[in-house]
Amino acid sequence: MASEFELIYQYFSDLGRCAQDKADWIVAGVGDDCAIIASTPGYDWLHSVDTLVQGIHFPEAISPESLAQRALAVNLSDLAAMGAEPVAFTLALTLPGCDEGWLRQFARGLQNTSAEYGIRLIGGDTTRGPLSITISVMGVVPSGRAVRRNGAKPGDWVCVSGHLGDAQAGLELLQSNRLAKRKDERYLLDRFHQPSPRLSLGRKLREFASAAIDISDGVVADLGHICRQSECVAELWADAVPLSQPYTKYCAAQGYSSLDRLTRALTHGDDYELCFTISADAWRLCTSGADKLWLSEEGLPVTIIGKILAPEPSGTGVLVRVLDENDANLSLSSSGYQHF
Amino acid sequence: MASEFELIYQYFSDLGRCAQDKADWIVAGVGDDCAIIASTPGYDWLHSVDTLVQGIHFPEAISPESLAQRALAVNLSDLAAMGAEPVAFTLALTLPGCDEGWLRQFARGLQNTSAEYGIRLIGGDTTRGPLSITISVMGVVPSGRAVRRNGAKPGDWVCVSGHLGDAQAGLELLQSNRLAKRKDERYLLDRFHQPSPRLSLGRKLREFASAAIDISDGVVADLGHICRQSECVAELWADAVPLSQPYTKYCAAQGYSSLDRLTRALTHGDDYELCFTISADAWRLCTSGADKLWLSEEGLPVTIIGKILAPEPSGTGVLVRVLDENDANLSLSSSGYQHF
Incomplete structure (x- = not known):
């Protein structure tokens, strides 16, 4: 041997x-x-x-x-x-x-x-x-140009790259041990097997973002780290969260409710997309004036999904709230991957 | 939780x-x-x-x-x-x-x-x-001052710090699950639990050594890495290998033969002493003219245990030979820790 x-x-x-x-x-x-x-x-x-x-x-x-x-x-x-x-x-x-x-x-x-x-x-x-x-x-x-977690400011947009939830759906497919024949299933599997580190976007964000993190434990948990270190809170808008067609299709086939589908996309990890905060001015400069959705030079969609706010004096301790289309608080069933 | x-x-x-x-x-x-x-x-x-x-x-x-x-x-x-x-x-x-x-x-x-x-x-x-x-x-x-493995030259001395074999004996004591009451047993246990990284000696060797490695897999195996990368071979002198009194006592109590005792000291790992090569001139400068044993500024013994040689043209592939007091080849029963 x-x-x-x-x-x-x-x-x-x-x-x-x-x-x-x-x-x-x-x-x-x-x-x-x-x-x-x-x-x-x-x-x-x-x-x-x-x-x-x-x-x-x-x-x-x-x-x-x-x-x-x-x-x-x-x-x-x-x-x-x-x-x-x-x-x-x-x-x-x-x-x-x-x-x-x-x-x-x-x-x-x-x-x-x-x-x-x-x-x-x-x-x-x-x-x-x-x-x-x-x-x-x-x-x-x-020197001195790394994007940290502690720079988010009230008024900044919260953005994510790509789509959320895909990798977790891919993992479930993998665990189910059945052959993924359809193109949309193979897409989800690929998103688990080969997450794409968003290096080009990250380099561009050095010039524009106020804070950034990669989404490994779910965006609610990971954005929570930005909020904690930046001493602010965030609201996310349920109807702005970018979901891929294969993911939506997968959730429908599994019989998940729309709240389940959202909860999974926001709280399950493994997507390895970037979540970042950016001032309105910097967003305009970075995206050449895109509205809420920007396609990066590499064709990667980047979506505004929420906003950074100052913490309320009588704070509840909740760092990241999710609002439905009527601005009412949504209660998710889980708030992020727990390692233990 | x-x-x-x-x-x-x-x-x-x-x-x-x-x-x-x-x-x-x-x-x-x-x-x-x-x-x-x-x-x-x-x-x-x-x-x-x-x-x-x-x-x-x-x-x-x-x-x-x-x-x-x-x-x-x-x-x-x-x-x-x-x-x-x-x-x-x-x-x-x-x-x-x-x-x-x-x-x-x-x-x-x-x-x-x-x-x-x-x-x-x-x-x-x-x-x-x-x-x-x-x-x-x-x-x-x-910049540029790290001591590498590839600088050993024929004629260089081979040296080790401290004593060899102690940590392995300490591990055996730990695995035997009996209380180490005697001072010499506690010494061996300590050598396993708390290896001392030889940082001061290492810094000093930047000025003097031609190559160095730490002993984690046994000196025969680790010196072999120096030989391979320096394209040379080495001979070690059995009677020069530094053994501590607690180690010698432990081996006697276990009934190990003197060849077993030597083999263990040269081929078992975990000592985390330094093995280095040094020209005769650099040795004199480094040690202010010590003979074969030098006590460093911190009181750490450093011993010359062998010599670097040019590889023989009809080489056997053996990188490190061990010689007894009559300069005859000793055959060790093992040549280093195998990770698999």
Whole structure:
């Protein structure tokens, strides 16, 4: 049997390359006790780490290739939320055994995604144990230009990219173990398997957004983090929430009520879209005067779904309210993914 | 029940502080999608990641406090091996459930160790699953001054810090579940629970060593990495290998032969001492002319245990040979920790 070291060299060695413009920054990647990143005057470095555990974040039915793509994409999404350019990543892989076929497929998925985003594997650790994947991504922004969570101001619009709820519906389809034949079902599955880190939008938002976050735990929970750190509250408008046609169709087929459909879209995670706040002036500049819906340069829809407000002096502690078309409070059945 | 977010804020918030001289570098720590590290002209950043899995890297019997200290220390050891000054770390913690008592003790251990080394928690992820801990550490060296694995030259001495084999004996004592009453047994247990990252020695070696690595998988395997990357081979002298009195006593009590005792010291991991190569001239300068044993400024013994040689043209593929007192090849029963 090949040793751990041989396997790692064999399957992950291709991942040590990266786009030429960033190559000079990586002095040493895999193969020393630490990776070395050169001094980069004028840039701040951003770091994010996420763990995916089998049975919790992904079902057994997922392919090693999809798993690798998903693991890297959800991490890149954190960089996107702050407007960063991804550069490198480390991989801590815990495997129940040494399955060469599995490693080969996993490495291929990682290779595809890292090539797509021009990032390089610079270090890692392989251990034995129940399957889990911890990826740390590193990226850069021009010094002082990262988009934080604490900049939202009363009066700012609340916006989201893409459509909400798709990934959760895709996960349910995956878990149901039936073959997704129809195009709309395959779309939902893809949204779970291959979330698209919104890196271009994130970079553009460096110039315009007052705060941003990526949607991993549901927009109500994630926007709540922006509100807490910006010391404000938010209202969301139920009828403005962007839902895809495949999602709407899926919910109808499952017999979900319209409130269920909305609750799922607002509180289930895994969409990895961006939620951001932006002043009315900045929105006009950013979108060249779009109304409530803007198509970005890459054709990504961005929708205004609510507004930031000052907290009421006699606050209820509720950070994010959802209003129906008559401006009445809607009561959702769940308020976000709980990790425990 | 407190939510995940509340628990994290509660138990890990103190870890967000760090020594004042490094505080300016951390623009944002825990609480955004990414941590932000400011541009630091003149310094390279070093990164290392390690995962510890219950049942593989530590037994159930270990206390949460010891586990935290150990998890951080083994990562800092990678920075020590390259001569870096530690600055910050991220923590990806996978827990079977939400046990407040466990979290409190774990956070205390992490707090103690991070305070001792003046480093700051800048991000993380908490997930549900089988207990495992992935820590990424970050540190700095003056640009271009990291000690690599690829600089060893024929004629260089091979040196190790401290004593070898202690941590493995400590682990065996821990697994035997009997109370360690005697001072020498407690010493061995401590060497497993709290490995000492050799950061001061590592910083000093920036000026003198040609290559360095930390001993996590046994010196034969780890020195093998230096040899492979430096395109050379090494010989180790059995009678020069530094063994502690508690280790020698433990091996005698277990009835191990002297070859077993040596094999364990050279091939079992977890000591987290430094192994480095150094030219004869640099050794004299570094040690002010010590013979084969040097006590560092902190009183840490550093011993010459072998020599780097050019590979033979008809090479056997063996990178590290061990010689007995008659210069005959010794055959060890194992050549290093295999992760699978």
